[in-house]
Structure formats: C-alpha cells, structure tokens
Amino acid sequence: MRSAMNGSGPGVLRGVLALLLAGLLAACDLQNISELEEGVSTEADVRERFGAPEAVWEGEDGAQIYEYNRQPAGHTNYMITIGPDGKMAALRQVLNARTFAQVQAGMPMEAVRRMLGKPMKITTYSLKRETHYDWRYLEGASADTSMIFTVVFDTDLKVVSTMSTRDPDLDPGR
Template sequence: MQLKQGPTRWLVAVGAAVSAVLSAGCDVRNISELKEGVSTEAEVRARFGQPEAIWEAPGGGHVLEYNRNPAGHVNYMITIGPDGRMTALRQVLTPENFARIQPGMMMEQVRRLLGKPARQTPYPLKRESAWDWRYLQPPNTSMVFTVWFNEDWRVVRTATAPDPEAPENRGGGGGR
C-alpha cells in the first residue's frame, strides 16, 4: 500500500503543478487581452469564465471574484463599472492587502478584500477558524497568509509563514 500511496501523491502533485502553470499562462494571456475602460463584462467572462462571487462596487457596478487558490498563488478582483465596462483588474493576494486585515474586521470584509481562501480549518475547542491564502513572495517563494476568526466571524489575528506544501519547504525523507 505504501508503494501505491507514493506514486499517487506524486501524480496529484504533478497534476496540481501542471494545472497551476497552465492557469497562470492562460491568465497572463487573458489579462493582456483585456483593457480597462474598453473591455466589456462579456469579454471578461469569456476569458475568465464564471466568477466565484460577485460583489457590489462603490458607486455602482460590481466586482467579479476569480480565485486561483488552492493550486495557484493569485486571486483576481475585476471591477465592472455601471456602464458594463471593466474599470480595474487586480491581483489581490499582496502584502499591502494583507496589512489591511486588522483585528475586529468581519469575515465578509476579509473575503471581499482577498477572495476565497485556499483552505478553511475549524478549531472547535478554541472556538476559532483559520483561513489560509497561498501567495508568492518575490521573486518566487511560496507563502501562506492566515487569518484567524472567532465564533462571531471577526478577525482575531493574522500570520504569514512559508508554505508547508511547497516543494522547497518540505522535509527530505523519501517514500520512493
């Protein structure tokens, strides 16, 4: 059974890596084909597909949420103005956005800022839940940003750490 588990894990890891690379390549091409103030919502959806969520935008319009976690390291928020044209396209998993997450913020505020997390882990005995987002610290270090919420879904604390699932952060020890 150990022999089957090793190759299966390897295949899953390779599949996730290939998916992330292909998605990143497609994203770069899709982003280059879209122009702020010109591209329409229909063009955005044709390139990015169905959004994970749709949020109201200040001043009218709405924001389309596109997630690339857990396999990728980015989440996109694409703002569509009241006229139906794209007004902004931004990758939201950045240190600047992480710094905006403060104790007391509501879960929905965090979700609107960072998008869907890669993982949600409940800690019932502590009455907390931890949400993780994977991102790249330049030039290419895989990291995890974690937000802990209390039972009222308010931010308690945050932390940043190396991504334990990244190949460069895994311990040796074979399984060949």
C-alpha cells in the same frame, strides 16, 4: 513508503502536480489579462476570457466586482471591477502584501472574504475556538516562494490575527 534518499512520495507528487496546474492557470490568466484593457473592455469581454465569476460583489457607485478565484492550486485571486457603464474599470490580483496589510483585528469575515476572495482552505479548531482561513500566494524577489496567508477568526467570525508561513505542500525542503 517514502524514500528518504530520493525525496519521492505522495506529498512530493502532489506538490509537483499542484505546481504544474498552477503554471497552466497562470499562463492562461496572463494571456487573458493581456487581451483586456481598462476603460475599453466590456463585461462580455471579461466573461469571454475568464468565464463566470466565483462571486459578484456590489462596489461603489453601481459598479460590480467579479471575483475570479485560483485557489486551492493557484496563487492568485483576481477582482475585476465592471463599472456602471458595463466596461472594465479595474483588474487586480489581490493576494499580495499590500492587501494583506489591510486585514485588521476586529474585521468581520465577510469583509475579509470580499477583500481576498474565497480561501484555499477553512479549518475550525473547536478547542481553541478559532477558525483559520488560508490563501496560497507567491512571495520573494522573483515571486518564486509559495506561501500561505492565514487569517484567524474568533467564534463571532471577527479577525483575531494574521500570519504568513511557507507553503508546506509545495516546499521542496519538506
């Protein structure tokens, strides 16, 4: 039974554990990122520091985009572009307002998935005839507020709408 007095309970414990895991992942990622340099680091360097990618996407002009997903516990998804010369051309964290703004009504799910990486959670609402894809990310002046970005798809897996809300699993006020 959850105590209203001290805020303890399974939900709080899950939130604390998720934050600890996310912190460990973030620390490792920052170290790995600092050791890579665009135009210099090779595909082998990227794989040595990040491991096998979650997915590999075809980019422009023969480039490949490696997806390094940190969902469901983390707040980041990295897309690392390997140019046709085998060198890292770009490394970007895609779960941010600028990328979210590019998600437009009518876009196919595959385009959104390629843009944002694998979601934290997928929920189908049969009666509403909708599927929601959720990504956890950080927002705020010091990137300290855990948020959920949701893309709502129709039955044809085309974007209907998007929204952001505070992360209920990690919100200490819950």
